[in-house]
Structure formats: structure tokens, C-alpha cells
Amino acid sequence: MTQRISKYQKFKMMNPIIxxxxxxxxxxxxxxxxxxxxxxxxxxxx
Amino acid sequence: xxxxVILGAGISGHVAASHLRRKxxxxxEVIVVSPNSNYQWIPSNxxxxxxxxxxxxxxFPLAPLYKRKGIxxxxxxxxxxxxxxxxxxxxxxxxxxxxxxxxxxxxxxxxYDYLINATGPKLNFEATEGLIPGQxxxxxxxxxxxxxHAWEGLSEVIQQMKQGxxxxxxxxxxxxxxxxxxxxxxxxxxxxxxxxKHKVRDMAEVTWISNEYQLGDFGMDGMLLSYxxxxxxxxxxxxxxxxxxxIKWILGAGVNxxxxxxxxxxxLDGEIKGExxxxxxxIPAFSGHGFKAYDKNENDITEKLFKGFMIVDADYxxxxxxxxxxxxxxxxxxxxxxxxxxxxxxxxxxxxxxxxPRKSKNETPIFPSxxxxxxxxxxxxxxxxxxxxxxxxxxxxxxxxxxxLGNMGAAxxxxxxxxxxxxxxxxxxxxxxxxxxxxxxxxxxxxLSKTFGEIGLAGHWLKLALHHAFIYKAKxxxxxxxxxx
Ligand SMILES: Cc1cc2nc3c(=O)[nH]c(=O)nc-3n(C[C@H](O)[C@H](O)[C@H](O)COP(=O)(O)OP(=O)(O)OC[C@H]3O[C@@H](n4cnc5c(N)ncnc54)[C@H](O)[C@@H]3O)c2cc1C
Numbered sequence: 270m271t272q273r274i275s276k277y278q279k280f281k282m283m284n285p286i287i288x289x290x291x292x293x294x295x296x297x298x299x300x301x302x303x304x305x306x307x308x309x310x311x312x313x314x315x
Numbered sequence: 316x317x318x319x320v321i322l323g324a325g326i327s328g329h330v331a332a333s334h335l336r337r338k339x340x341x342x343x344e345v346i347v348v349s350p351n352s353n354y355q356w357i358p359s360n361x362x363x364x365x366x367x368x369x370x371x372x373x374x375f376p377l378a379p380l381y382k383r384k385g386i387x388x389x390x391x392x393x394x395x396x397x398x399x400x401x402x403x404x405x406x407x408x409x410x411x412x413x414x415x416x417x418x419x420x421x422x423x424x425x426x427y428d429y430l431i432n433a434t435g436p437k438l439n440f441e442a443t444e445g446l447i448p449g450q451x452x453x454x455x456x457x458x459x460x461x462x463x464h465a466w467e468g469l470s471e472v473i474q475q476m477k478q479g480x481x482x483x484x485x486x487x488x489x490x491x492x493x494x495x496x497x498x499x500x501x502x503x504x505x506x507x508x509x510x511x512k513h514k515v516r517d518m519a520e521v522t523w524i525s526n527e528y529q530l531g532d533f534g535m536d537g538m539l540l541s542y543x544x545x546x547x548x549x550x551x552x553x554x555x556x557x558x559x560x561x562i563k564w565i566l567g568a569g570v571n572x573x574x575x576x577x578x579x580x581x582x583l584d585g586e587i588k589g590e591x592x593x594x595x596x597x598i599p600a601f602s603g604h605g606f607k608a609y610d611k612n613e614n615d616i617t618e619k620l621f622k623g624f625m626i627v628d629a630d631y632x633x634x635x636x637x638x639x640x641x642x643x644x645x646x647x648x649x650x651x652x653x654x655x656x657x658x659x660x661x662x663x664x665x666x667x668x669x670x671x672p673r674k675s676k677n678e679t680p681i682f683p684s685x686x687x688x689x690x691x692x693x694x695x696x697x698x699x700x701x702x703x704x705x706x707x708x709x710x711x712x713x714x715x716x717x718x719x720l721g722n723m724g725a726a727x728x729x730x731x732x733x734x735x736x737x738x739x740x741x742x743x744x745x746x747x748x749x750x751x752x753x754x755x756x757x758x759x760x761x762x763l764s765k766t767f768g769e770i771g772l773a774g775h776w777l778k779l780a781l782h783h784a785f786i787y788k789a790k791x792x793x794x795x796x797x798x799x800x
Contacts, residue, residue, distance in 0.1 A: 289773070
């Protein structure tokens with residue numbers, strides 16, 4: 270086993286307080302991507 | 316009055332049915348034809364497969380909901396398509412066979428004005444010799460019954476490890492052209508965490524086997540993503556996670572045969588190898604259902620409707636990888652020959668793969684087929700429903716709603732372990748799903764501000780929140796339509 274993620278990084282990844290804010294941040298970021306919508310790709314083709 | 320028939324009640328069929336019913340007045344008929352009596356939220360099968368969620372929590376019966384909402388429901392499976400009707404039936408119809416109750420085995424011509432084929436994939440286990448869920452120590456998590464069996468198999472192996480027996484666990488893809496690597500990725504991380512929870516991690520060797528050329532390809536040709544202020548390649552991120560969790564990997568592997576505890580595969584060097592295991596979860600090939608289609612005179616016109624999956628408004632001209640374009644991908648999911656037939660979700664035939672096609676030295680194609688995950692399945696189903704609604708309301712064809720996978724983002728919240736305080740998730744978003752190398756030439760076809768990765772407990776909470784939100788939405792509870800696809 271190779272420790273690729275340091276103990277400090279793991280602490281941050283599993284700390285409920287830090288992760289609570291991350292949860293809010295991620296939810297908003299994902300909503301932006303979803304709300305960013307979708308469309309076609311051929312509109313500009315003449 | 317219009318009659319809209321939807322084949323399939325998975326993510327895309329159910330999304331289409333619920334939006335059509337909500338937006339169309341009751342004079343229009345919405346009918347779902349599907350063989351499974353239950354709706355299932357497939358993404359949570361991962362947790363059923365590690366015994367952390369009961370399958371009852373991810374499913375609910377469709378009949379009572381459809382009855383309450385005024386959606387017609389036939390528990391039957393489509394067999395063949397008659398888009399011009401036949402000599403005795405003027406209207407187009409689908410021939411369906413009832414699979415339960417008094418009508419079991421009976422055929423019915425289900426006529427329609429609009430048809431939505433949302434039958435998803437056939438789980439083509441037969442394409443790999445010996446790959447049978449629950450046999451030869453191999454399992455699947457593609458349905459809730461498969462996932463229940465997988466947990467039985469895994470818990471048995473865990474018990475053996477507790478008694479001192481070492482075990483090999485193999486998880487990944489079970490065919491040279493399988494897709495859905497994301498589900499297998501989630502499962503391997505969840506299994507690895509469960510082994511730690513049961514204090515048997517040191518007794519197990521955990522191995523990833525996949526048809527991907529590199530880790531983190533996910534059938535999407537991999538991606539560049541923002542991670543903690545850096546720009547990482549997805550293979551670097553997955554490699555970091557696997558190394559940290561002591562998971563070995565075998566890549567470029569086309570599994571072609573499974574015997575009791577051995578998976579045989581060909582690699583890109585053309586070598587035939589075998590990997591021994593005590594428990595394996597291998598995703599099968601996905602294929603079309605083998606539907607047939609006939610014209611009014613009952614001549615076979617299958618090739619007008621199907622190319623394995625259903626033909627839609629994609630550009631199917633064969634071309635080399637270097638010439639692939641986002642514009643090849645469909646926008647409206649309408650069949651070009653019969654314009655009242657649509658195929659959202661996994662049911663449509665993709666124009667080509669997304670990952671670079673590769674062949675072994677023996678000319679065997681070994682590369683992932685393109686994934687169509689839950690979010691695009693829902694979005695494409697909704698836009699098909701919206702176009703049908705507009706067409707009915709305007710009295711003429713309307714195709715204003717468009718959604719190419721080359722102009723749509725997706726969020727993949729991959730569970731990496733279960734638990735409110737010990738859980739973890741790898742949250743990856745990608746925009747667009749199909750890389751657009753013209754628009755984003757320097758970032759491997761993706762917009763970096765919308766393509767990012769995160770690892771941590773928040774990912775688990777997010778996945779759990781999505782589980783509850785989507786089941787709430789699927790049950791069509793108050794204001795369900797406010798929850799996006
Ligand atoms: C284990 C697993 C985990 C996953 N996790 C995620 C995830 O975390 N996030 C994500 O976005 N995606 C995930 N996916 C992918 C997601 O489940 C699919 O994208 C989605 O289910 C596709 O929806 P669909 O409606 O096209 O097909 P399906 O959901 O497969 O639905 C097909 C429907 O058609 C019905 N049907 C089949 N044959 C017939 C017939 N002959 N006649 C009529 N009806 C028929 C079926 O009974 C079913 O109701 C996962 C997939 C798997 C297998």
C-alpha cells in the first residue's frame with residue numbers, strides 16, 4: 270500500500286464540519302451545472 | 316386526443332411519463348408498458364450490494380402510483396414494432412406480451428400517436444461465456460435482485476476471511492466492450508471500505524479489471540479536471556485513490572470467459588490470461604433488446620428503426636476517431652423514418668464510442684462503449700416529453716427542446732464508502748459529457764470550470780441526498796417537478 274493521500278488531507282476529507290460546508294458548496298456547483306441547461310450542437314452549421 | 320405510449324419505466328421512461336401526465340390534460344392518454352412491476356433507483360444498488368441498504372428502500376410498486384396519477388400501465392414487454400400499423404390495424408402499434416396475471420402470455424397491439432422507447436439496455440450476460448449472476452462466484456449489481464445476491468456472496472466471503480481464509484476480490488467489466496465503469500468503480504471502493512469495517516482488509520487482495528486503456532477513462536475518454544486548485548487527469552486521480560486503498564488494477568482487459576473462480580481475458584497485447592478470484596462483480600455488455608419492426612405489409616424494416624439500439628437523429632456515418640465530432644450526437648432523439656417515435660436514455664443507438672477505440676494484437680476490439688448515466692437519461696426523456704407536448708398543443712411537429720450529450724453536463728457522485736461519519740464519495744462533474752475538441756481544444760474537450768473532482772464525506776452525503784430526492788421525485792410527491800433531472 271502506498272499512502273497517496275496524507276493524514277492531514279484525510280482529516281480534511283472526513284471532518285464533518287469542513288465537509289458540511291463542502292456539501293453546500295458542491296450542491297450549489299452541481300445545481301449551476303444542471304441549471305446551466307443543455308442544447309443542440311448543430312445550430313451554427315449552415 | 317392523443318395517445319402517448321412509453322416503453323419502459325426506468326429513469327427515462329418514468330421521467331417522460333410523469334412530465335407528460337403533469338403537463339397534458341386528461342383528454343390525452345399516457346400509457347406505460349413495462350415488464351417490471353417496480354420502479355428502482357438503480358444507483359443505490361451499490362449499497363444493496365454491500366448489505367448497507369435493503370432493496371425495499373430503492374424500489375416501489377408502479378401500479379398504485381400510476382393509477383392515482385391517471386397514467387395507464389400494462390405490465391408487459393414490447394416484442395415488435397409496427398410503425399405503420401398492419402393490414403387490420405390502421406394505427407401504428409407495438410406488439411406487447413403480458414408477463415403476469417390472467418393475461419400472462421397474451422399479446423396485445425398497443426396503438427399510439429407518439430411512442431417513446433425507453434427500454435434502456437439488455438444486460439447481455441450471454442455475450443461472456445459463464446458470466447451468470449450468482450454462478451461461478453460472479454455477481455452483478457445492475458438490478459436490485461442481482462445486488463441482493465451480490466451481498467449474499469460477499470458476506471459469505473467475508474465470513475470465510477474472518478475464519479482465516481485469504482480471498483481475492485475482482486471487480487470491473489465483464490466484456491471487452493462493456494460500459495458503466497462508474498458503477499463498478501463505486502462498488503469496488505464500497506467493498507474495500509466494508510472489508511475494513513469487518514476488519515478483514517488484510518485478508519483480501521482487491522483487484523480492478525477493466526476494458527479501459529487507462530484508469531479513470533469511464534467510457535468518456537477520461538478527462539482533465541480541476542482538483543484542489545490543480546488540473547489533474549482523471550487517471551491520476553483514480554490512480555491516487557486506488558494506490559491509497561491498496562487496490563490493484565488490470566487494464567485493457569476484454570473478459571471473454573468465466574469459469575468457477577477464474578476470469579479469462581485478452582489484453583491489448585493479445586495475450587490470453589486468467590485471473591483467479593473468490594468473489595467477482597463484473598458488469599456485463601449492454602446491448603439492444605433485439606426488437607423487430609415491420610411495415611404495413613409485414614415486411615421486415617428492422618434496419619429503419621434499430622442499429623442494436625434505436626436509430627435517432629445522430630450521424631451514424633462510420634468515421635475514424637480523429638474525425639468524431641460532438642455534432643454526430645443526437646439532439647432530439649427522434650427516429651428519422653418515423654417521426655412520432657423517440658428513444659431517450661440508454662435506448663438510443665450512439666453514433667460511436669466516446670473513448671478512443673483500441674484493438675488487441677489479435678484484432679479484438681477492447682474499449683468501453685459510451686455510458687449514458689442517470690442525469691442525461693432523465694434530461695433526454697424530459698426534452699422528448701416537452702417536444703411531444705408542444706407538438707400536441709401546436710397541432711404540428713415541434714422540436715424546440717434539444718439536448719445533445721455534447722452540450723450537456725453530468726454530475727457523477729460516485730460512492731466510495733457508506734456511513735454518515737465514515738462514508739466517502741468521489742464527486743465528479745463533466746461538461747460536456749461528449750468532449751467538444753473544437754470549443755475546448757486545450758482542455759481535452761471539456762470546460763474546466765465545470766469539470767471538477769472532489770473526494771470526501773460530503774460526497775457520501777450528496778449521494779444519499781440524491782437517493783432520497785430522486786425517490787421522492789419518482790413517487791411524484793408534492794412539487795416533485797421542482798427537483799431537476
Ligand atoms: C449499478 C449501477 C449504478 C449506477 N449508478 C449511477 C449513478 O450513480 N449515477 C448515474 O447518473 N447513473 C448511474 N447508473 C446509470 C443509470 O442507472 C442509467 O443511466 C439509467 O438507469 C438509464 O435509464 P433508462 O431509463 O434509459 O434505462 P433503465 O433504467 O435500464 O430502464 C429501462 C426500462 O425498460 C424496461 N424494459 C426492458 N425491456 C423492455 C421491453 N421489452 N418492453 C418494455 N419495457 C422494457 C425495464 O424493465 C426498465 O423499466 C448506474 C447504473 C448501474 C447499473
